[in-house]
Amino acid sequence: MKRFAQLIHELENSNKTNDKLAALVGYFSTANEKDKPYVIALFTGKKPRRPVSTALIREWATELSQIPDWLFAESYHSVGDLSETIALILPPASKQTDKPLNQWITDLAQLNGKSDEEKKTFILNAWDQLNTKERFIFNKLISGNFRIGVSSKMLVNALAKQSDTDSSKIMHSIMGKWDPSEITYEELIEGIHVNTDNSWPYPFCLAYALETETDNLGQPQEWQAEWKWDGIRGQIVKRNGELFIWSRGEELVTAQFPELSFLEHELPDGTVLDGEILSVKDGKVQPFSVLQQRLNRKTISKNQLNEIPVGFFMYDLLEYKTLDVRERPLSERRTLLEEVSTQLQTKDIAVLSPVINYESWTQLAEIRQESRAMNSEGIMLKKLTSAYHSGRKKGDWWKWKINPYTIDTVMIYAQKGSGRRANHFTDYTFAIRDGEQLITIAKAYSGLTDKEIKEVDSFVRKNAIEKFGPVRTVKPELVFEIAFEGIAISKRHKAGLALRFPRIARWRKDKIAAEINTLEDLRQLYTSTL
Amino acid sequence: MAIIEFTSKGIYCPQGRFYIDPWQPVDLAVTTHGHADHVKWGNKAYLCHDLTKPILKQRLGIDLPVETLPYGKPIVINGVKVSLHPAGHVIGSAQIRLEYKGEICVISGDYKVEYDGISTAFEPVRCHSFVSESTFGLPIYKWQPQQEIFKEISNWISDNHDQQKTSVLIAYSLGKAQRLIKNLSAQCPIYVHSSIANLNEGLIKAGVDLPQTIRITPEIKKETLQQGIVIVPPALADGKWMKSLQSAATGICSGWMQVRAGRRWRSADAGFALSDHADWPGLLQAIHDTGAEKVYVTHGFVSPFTKYLNEIGITASEVQTRYGEEEEETAETVTNLKEA
Numbered sequence: 092m093k094r095f096a097q098l099i100h101e102l103e104n105s106n107k108t109n110d111k112l113a114a115l116v117g118y119f120s121t122a123n124e125k126d127k128p129y130v131i132a133l134f135t136g137k138k139p140r141r142p143v144s145t146a147l148i149r150e151w152a153t154e155l156s157q158i159p160d161w162l163f164a165e166s167y168h169s170v171g172d173l174s175e176t177i178a179l180i181l182p183p184a185s186k187q188t189d190k191p192l193n194q195w196i197t198d199l200a201q202l203n204g205k206s207d208e209e210k211k212t213f214i215l216n217a218w219d220q221l222n223t224k225e226r227f228i229f230n231k232l233i234s235g236n237f238r239i240g241v242s243s244k245m246l247v248n249a250l251a252k253q254s255d256t257d258s259s260k261i262m263h264s265i266m267g268k269w270d271p272s273e274i275t276y277e278e279l280i281e282g283i284h285v286n287t288d289n290s291w292p293y294p295f296c297l298a299y300a301l302e303t304e305t306d307n308l309g310q311p312q313e314w315q316a317e318w319k320w321d322g323i324r325g326q327i328v329k330r331n332g333e334l335f336i337w338s339r340g341e342e343l344v345t346a347q348f349p350e351l352s353f354l355e356h357e358l359p360d361g362t363v364l365d366g367e368i369l370s371v372k373d374g375k376v377q378p379f380s381v382l383q384q385r386l387n388r389k390t391i392s393k394n395q396l397n398e399i400p401v402g403f404f405m406y407d408l409l410e411y412k413t414l415d416v417r418e419r420p421l422s423e424r425r426t427l428l429e430e431v432s433t434q435l436q437t438k439d440i441a442v443l444s445p446v447i448n449y450e451s452w453t454q455l456a457e458i459r460q461e462s463r464a465m466n467s468e469g470i471m472l473k474k475l476t477s478a479y480h481s482g483r484k485k486g487d488w489w490k491w492k493i494n495p496y497t498i499d500t501v502m503i504y505a506q507k508g509s510g511r512r513a514n515h516f517t518d519y520t521f522a523i524r525d526g527e528q529l530i531t532i533a534k535a536y537s538g539l540t541d542k543e544i545k546e547v548d549s550f551v552r553k554n555a556i557e558k559f560g561p562v563r564t565v566k567p568e569l570v571f572e573i574a575f576e577g578i579a580i581s582k583r584h585k586a587g588l589a590l591r592f593p594r595i596a597r598w599r600k601d602k603i604a605a606e607i608n609t610l611e612d613l614r615q616l617y618t619s620t621l
Numbered sequence: 622m623a624i625i626e627f628t629s630k631g632i633y634c635p636q637g638r639f640y641i642d643p644w645q646p647v648d649l650a651v652t653t654h655g656h657a658d659h660v661k662w663g664n665k666a667y668l669c670h671d672l673t674k675p676i677l678k679q680r681l682g683i684d685l686p687v688e689t690l691p692y693g694k695p696i697v698i699n700g701v702k703v704s705l706h707p708a709g710h711v712i713g714s715a716q717i718r719l720e721y722k723g724e725i726c727v728i729s730g731d732y733k734v735e736y737d738g739i740s741t742a743f744e745p746v747r748c749h750s751f752v753s754e755s756t757f758g759l760p761i762y763k764w765q766p767q768q769e770i771f772k773e774i775s776n777w778i779s780d781n782h783d784q785q786k787t788s789v790l791i792a793y794s795l796g797k798a799q800r801l802i803k804n805l806s807a808q809c810p811i812y813v814h815s816s817i818a819n820l821n822e823g824l825i826k827a828g829v830d831l832p833q834t835i836r837i838t839p840e841i842k843k844e845t846l847q848q849g850i851v852i853v854p855p856a857l858a859d860g861k862w863m864k865s866l867q868s869a870a871t872g873i874c875s876g877w878m879q880v881r882a883g884r885r886w887r888s889a890d891a892g893f894a895l896s897d898h899a900d901w902p903g904l905l906q907a908i909h910d911t912g913a914e915k916v917y918v919t920h921g922f923v924s925p926f927t928k929y930l931n932e933i934g935i936t937a938s939e940v941q942t943r944y945g946e947e948e949e950e951t952a953e954t955v956t957n958l959k960e961a
Contacts, residue, residue, distance in 0.1 A: 103881065104777075104891045105870075158760050159932060165925040166761045171882050179761040179879070
């Protein structure tokens with residue numbers, strides 16, 4: 092555990108990618124052999140079953156630190172992370188141990204099925220032999236959510252460098268199905284498990300936002316333009332009679348979309364498709380807010396299947412007749428994809444994402460203006476000669492998104508941020524007008540500079556009207572332009588509407604509260620998306 | 622008449638007709654310490670500890686009308702007995718003890734209970750009512766002993782030397798800077814920004830035993846800096862000068878660094894939870910040791926800390942003040958120096 096704690100310390104002690112990479116390479120060159128696969132599992136979000144509930148952990152920590160529940164809650168709010176709050180709040184350890192990481196993880200797994208009393212004895216004993224940094228890690232091991240600023244891409248790069256192996260091979264290997272207790276580090280790097288596993292997906296090819304004028308991209312004929320759909324990016328894998336649907340988050344979501352199960356019979360073996368899972372009704376793509384109601388459900392009712400039918404819009408073909416075709420040019424892959432699509436017997440559910448015909452960049456720019464009407468986020472530009480890259484690579488694929496929606500709102504509540512923002516009022520609630528009333532429409536905390544945050548903070552301190560715990564009601568004076576990606580009907584919000592991805596676009600110092608948007612404005616906007 | 626009142630100008634002693642750390646101009650400002658959130662320009666007279674005087678002159682002007690007292694020596698102002706007692710926060714920082722007709726009140730300003738090696742160590746003062754800060758008034762704030770933190774800082778500096786990186790520590794020019802200098806001077810030469818150098822000169826003249834440092838000038842080569850330690854105030858942390866340093870590693874020394882999110886917010890390479898304020902056990906210990914029947918809680922985690930004190934049987938109430946904005950102070954000071 093001490094070596095792993097040192098790695099975490101090194102990763103957090105630099106904000107430079109090269110330093111982090113060096114720390115990871117160093118770790119994988121010197122760490123306990125058995126620990127290594129566990130660390131890869133942790134960093135790639137492979138969660139073991141949670142052995143102890145959050146409620147119990149929290150209860151024991153509060154009890155052990157001899158503080159009231161509300162004070163624990165205040166501390167948690169300030170820190171913003173439960174594992175860290177517990178690590179900081181506990182009394183100092185009375186002894187020290189250096190049990191290897193893999194042993195801790197195995198021991199924790201064995202708690203499953205034990206009585207609460209036995210679990211408590213184990214956890215309290217563990218806390219008593221770990222320092223603050225190690226405790227934080229230990230608590231993260233319990234929760235399974237181990238996110239500490241190492242992206243899977245960075246991890247893959249480090250492993251590739253450490254083992255002198257091709258990074259896309261490693262990406263394959265760690266994305267597949269494997270168990271850290273059964274595989275060695277060498278085996279994982281070699282990827283011995285992935286060929287026998289029918290499900291393994293390819294890394295998604297990702298695009299950067301277009302940062303230049305289209306004129307700088309060269310001839311329009313060199314590019315394929317498609318709509319950028321707002322659903323869930325998915326990869327459909329069909330091998331040896333089995334069908335798997337992977338989401339971008341590298342999760343298997345096959346069971347969530349029974350509409351697509353026909354592909355198990357209709358797609359030839361050794362076929363892998365890239366595309367977008369969307370809600371499509373009567374041939375029209377629905378906004379994301381509709382699809383959202385189908386997501387992350389354990390069971391799907393008949394009613395939902397009728398109301399929110401799902402379809403798959405195919406973008407690309409990665410594997411054709413068991414061959415990896417990602418290195419072939421897009422134009423060729425598209426032809427093969429069309430062939431695969433034509434051979435499907437069930438029509439209208441898994442369809443080709445249409446290619447946009449255009450002659451000039453100016454014409455494409457005009458077509459792009461129609462994006463909203465089709466519930467698309469804009470246009471994707473893909474070079475016809477491009478390979479299907481692993482991950483994000485600049486130059487061959489671009490997203491050319493339309494600008495977000497914006498409304499003018501007034502700030503009515505402010506709350507102190509958590510953790511790094513704990514001593515400033517940084518979380519704001521915004522309202523629009525509904526007749527004479529102000530009605531809450533969004534909460535947002537990003538998009539201001541540090542200097543602006545300080546200015547708003549000072550305004551809040553001087554203009555607080557009421558106080559509810561950490562929240563201040565302030566004079567409705569400051570006008571902010573809020574950008575967002577969509578609107579949905581919401582029963583939980585007083586306004587009856589909820590914004591998607593709201594964030595502060597800018598502080599409108601030039602406007603006064605009387606000039607903000609109304610609920611009626613938003614209702615009209617919503618109706619226009621249906 | 623209460624011995625102190627909380628007014629829109631600051632903490633007021635009506636019998637003595639003076640203010641403690643007022644934020645608006647008054648006739649007499651009794652000053653706990655030299656941080657800008659506790660002492661403003663424009664008062665007709667100032668009373669502070671001997672060692673706060675050079676700091677005030679440095680920061681607010683050489684002609685400032687300042688009277689001073691050593692620790693523990695009482696004077697009487699309009700019938701109120703006034704004395705200063707070490708607060709352990711920064712050099713010259715004092716708790717103000719007021720006594721009138723047997724009633725004792727202590728206004729602590731900012732304080733920490735651990736001895737930092739440079740500021741006179743905190744002394745608990747028995748009183749009836751106590752005004753306490755609450756900057757780190759949550760139980761997540763428990764400092765490691767200073768020795769351990771300095772060991773961490775030293776190791777970090779050695780690692781940077783090995784990797785040919787320049788160690789830049791970011792610290793308030795008054796307080797943290799002197800504490801770092803005192804505790805790190807044995808390791809290697811220390812280069813300081815001129816806002817810190819100016820302050821140090823005043824303090825040395827007033828008799829403070831501060832190790833030798835080198836003022837950073839444009840003539841000093843960047844390679845030379847790499848051999849030592851560089852200390853700059855927070856206002857310079859993102860400045861051009863910092864960017865001009867090749868392969869600098871920055872470390873922030875602040876209590877906020879206790880929390881991981883605090884370190885990310887400041888985008889430094891390293892964060893060291895080294896604070897000049899009392900941690901949670903420190904605050905509770907200090908309050909307990911005063912024996913006060915009534916505690917007034919100012920700047921920091923005011924609400925939870927006050928609520929907690931009441932729950933453990935210490936009568937406490939929240940007080941709104943304008944203290945607790947040291948960062949901006951440093952920014953101002955640096956700009957002033959640049960203009961000068």
